[in-house]
Amino acid sequence: MAAVSIPPPQPNATKYKVALLQLPVSPRKEENIARARARLDAAAAAGATLVVLPARGAPSDGGVLFQEIWNCPYSMETLPSHGEDIDGGASPSVSMLSEVAARRRITIVGGSIPERSSGRLFNTCCVIGPDGQIKAKHRKLHLFEIDIPGDITFRESDTFTAGQEPTIVDTDVGRIGIGICHDIRFPELAMLYRSRGAHLICYPSAFNMSTGQLLWDLMQKSRAVDNQLFVVTCSPARDPNAESDYMIWGHSSLIGPFGEVIATAGHEEATVVGEIDHSMIQTIRENLPLEMQRREDLYSTHWLMSGENLQATRHAPLDQMHNCNEVKMALLPWKLRPA
Template sequence: MFQFKIALCQLSVTSDKERNIAHAREAIEEAAGKGAQLILLPEIWNSPYSNDSFPVYAEEIDADKSPSTAMLSELSRSLKITIIGGSIPERSGDRLYNTCCVFGADGKLKAKHRKIHLFDIDIPGQMTFKESKTLTAGETPTIVDTDVGRIGIGICYDIRFQELAAIYAARGAHLLCYPGAFNMTTGPLHWELLQRARAADCQLYVATCSPARDSNSSYVAWGHSTLVGPFGEIIVTTDHDEAIVISEIDYSLIEQRRANLPFQKQRRGDLYQLVDVHRLNSTRTSIAGNSAANDSCKTCLSAIAAGSTFSVVAVAIGSKKSFRSSSSSRSSSERKLKPVETSNDLKKEDSDSADAVPVKREVNRCSGCRRKVGLTGFRVDVASSSAPIIIIPTGMIAARTTRPLDDRPLQGKIRWLR
């Protein structure tokens, strides 16, 4: 299997943007000179980490107005390396994002990850910060194929969400990279813990890179950039000062550890299903039915789920009782479900005309096997939500849906189809 060197560049960050860019250039060149083929930069390395600074330092990444990404592109091409460019404030229209750019050895932008989970914390007397005051959350998990393997990208707070890491593992990632700036409150408690947990959960490598600690800054970073192996072991780490940490990654260790402890093969698919919502939505068809489940029948959806993993949906399977009635004893296999009714199934409700003629019923079919759809089970009625919703067919369901795009609490209820 593939072996290579990774460099974690824990950089000091100042209020001088040009100086930050020049300093990052020096660190990348030094790391590449020591044999690093993959270089990871910190979160928000070209700007102070503050809501006041984000709008001032933000760059339009998709234009020729980004000196930070221009430098990364130039170096990745000239040094023939892959660079995961930490993150910088990105301006897109009237919105700001916390964005990580990945550049291949040809200098081209291979991927762009916008921080999915914004960091909002309020611990009175210790730490209060709300990224959501200025930043917009990203909408897409990011996995990228590079010269050094398949890599899943997250930014700082994203590491707290095990579902995102599990999606990346199910899609074949070898390595998860999280540029991050944990603080002096959460850092000592959670930074190493979360890195080791994600690596052990998914049995792959996890690399993190923090800014160096500046005690005079309004936001003081914890530091401790780290590489964790697929058994949850710390391979290399540093303290809080500026440093370049270089270590070797050997992907054969992933297969070895998964053979040592094969829990990935021991999942109980009869008790729960793991569903990648983004993958399902990216392959949606226009066939009427349960569009949230890709208009799939129970068999096809289960096959998709078996090769995927969970994100925002939790499913419990095997209950003998219906949520409608505590006295119901019918199993799910005995319940006869019908396809979702379409507008063509019904007469016009406001028409009293005796001439109204019913329209022939449309048959909804599975987008996979073309069987009649409806066995996907349930529809969730959600007020004021344009978020994707997954409803899983196997057994009785306890489902948790995504939040609406306007970030208000989602109000929904399960409606059984008859």
Template sequence: MLQASARENNVYLIGGSIPEEDGGKLYNTCTVYNPDGNLIAKHRKIHLFDIDVPGKIKFQESETLSPGNSLTLFDTPYCKIGIGICYDIRFAEIAQLYAKKDCKLLVYPGAFNMTTGPAHWELLQRARAIDNQLYVATVSPARDDKATYIAWGHSTVANPWGEVTATTEHEEKIVYCDIDLDYVDQVRNQIPIRSQKRNDLYEVHEKGSDS
């Protein structure tokens, strides 16, 4: 269905995330298709959602899933795009590595819950956007109050200045936003943190990876 949708609409399509079985292991996986309907990238969620907030939520994703072991980015005629899934957004180093690889848009399909969503969903998006001076888009399922896991919703786009440029509430809705790549360059020139980093004191490196 995702392949057909990308091909029929002549778009790049980032297909949320689905369970994927490989070699007896299960992964939380996001697939990406080009306008020809070809699979061009596949991100396996790197950080598993194992948390315990007393009295509010306990979740152990590692009881079922295995973590992915690689970053995922892909080229388009417009810019490079980096992919993360949900909990991955909390780990700033991943976004920094994508920025070092010259991504100008990061996309995180995710489903924060009713505890972490109102507290951190938008805050994390804006933080990653400001830290790396790029666009961050998050895509959440609409809220289903009868589900065993209730999503916060609020699909959102934050720009390189940390402003929310598009968002919605928790209901099912399509969110549109123009990604202004010239604005990315403007912000990076106005506040040149990329050239001002003290690489003699600190630096984030990507280690060897596998699929």
């Protein structure tokens, strides 16, 4: 049985410019916000209608703290003090993003910031529309954990709480799926976004020199090629003089549905601008109809909604998903055949 996915909604424009802000992160939050504001204004002035920020760092007494990493100034005592109450309207970072988005009439994928909510801390990315309103909020689903005896032991779950909802959002430039850093390692999430009609997946990230060199290009190209859509990764800039054992990889990129690198940066501070052309998705899916060839009689990835029948909801329109509040994801197992 061939899969039947939901086509993306018709965007306001078939082509548009996207800008990726590869920003340095200082120990001073006010300085980071001011720099981001200036770069957002410059990107909008250059014609970008979608702007993506990196996985953000928060300052600490020992240097720069990134939510995505394991070997850094990472203090249970100081990190909660940098959490922002997004739902309560007490978020200087989101307030700045909303002001710029409304003034410039652009869509912003706001990188990741520590969100404080109900006594818990989340690694959160907000999508802001041209009206300045929050259109979606993604809490990082997959928390990074590593245990190499004699080398590294780190559990992001010691500090952060994992999100419970995949995030896909309709914007003025099209339907976008959101992941944060480690989320990119899970192809099921990208498959789910593709099946719900996403034309683009944005991954604010902060890979280091080891994982970045080995996996950065591989994973973003794989997510793009497997799902025949665009992928954006946005990293902070690397500071080679930082007093930290953790060095950011950088190399923010826009990848096309053929796996081609449309635009990319080095490791330094940069604004990467590239063009997204929706017709490229249609072309590759017509030339190589993977969705029609998929063997859902053997395997499948579906959206699941609490308390509802899988078959009745797996291809439900986006507006029937209750803004994804009830959506869970599951990979159905292979069917076992007798020997």
